[in-house]
Amino acid sequence: MTPTEILKKYFGYDEFREGQFDLIGALILGRDVLGVMPTGAGKSVCYQVPAMLFTGVTLVISPLISLMRDQVQALVASGIAAAYINSSLTDTQCNRVAANAREGQYKIIYVAPERLLSPSMLELCAVLPISLIAVDEAHCISQWGQDFRPSYLDIPKFVDYLPHRPVLAAFTATATRRVRTDILETLKQNNPLTLVTGFDRPNLYFEVKQPADKYSALAQYLKENDNCGIVYCSTRKEVESVAGKLLSDGYSAARYHAGLSDTERSRARRLARRLHPLLCPQGYHYRFVSD
DSSP: OOHHHHIIIIIOOSSOOTTHHHHHHHHHTTOOEEEEOOTTSOHHHHHHHHHHHSSSEEEEEOSOHHHHHHHHHHHHHTTOOEEEESTTSOHHHHHHHHHHHHTTOOSEEEEOGGGTTSHHHHHHHTTSOEEEEEESSGGGGOTTSTTOOGGGGGHHHHHHHSSSOOEEEEEESOOOHHHHHHHHHHHTOSSOEEEEOOOOOTTOOOOOOOOSSHHHHHHHHHHHTTTOOEEEESSHHHHHHHHHHHHHTTOOOEEOOTTSOHHHHHHHHHHHTTSSOEEEESOSSEEOOOO
């Protein structure tokens, strides 16, 4: 199958977005890449399409448990065999994923960076035919990035441990020139194709308001948008307060923040797929501005 045929069959799109085809083409030819593309530009497609063309496994290093879960669910629903290994799984579940991987049941496996140098992961990856490693949120590797994660510095050690070096791809939504240089040098990418796409998104706009009554402004926003939206608050306390107020006023709402248990967060994610709006700290769409 061609990349375009894979795009249509598994992802439902007729054509690639800006930058995707160039990055995919380079990966298929065995060249390392660094893609800096805004949120929503389709970074995941850039490694998921090649994953279906490579004979081996694609390993995706991601720091976000909820993103891993969502992407794996979407891939499986599309007919692509995928799994993840992170702290949300029990030891028994991790062992089951590893056993399935050894039997060649997955094309794509997501893993948290903290797991890379664990004995169980090193043992597994020593026998897996890894064709591609995709580093998601690659800015986390740089101390000059906004979300530095020390465990990302283990990636080069992990790659050096592998019997054969796979193609290495790095993706992030935003990176200054200094951060891009950090990513390239730290990951030791070989003659990479570096591609930075534009950040203009004609279908999105940014507006700042400072209403005297924030809740009234939120209620008006919901009225104008079919009671649908994502509301980001600056603190957990405010999340609880606003969610409680919305629920008491008859809205369908789910709260989400780091103070909830794994069970509560999982329940909120499930509810979020069919309820409006989802509340969680910091982000996009509608945000209360501090006085």
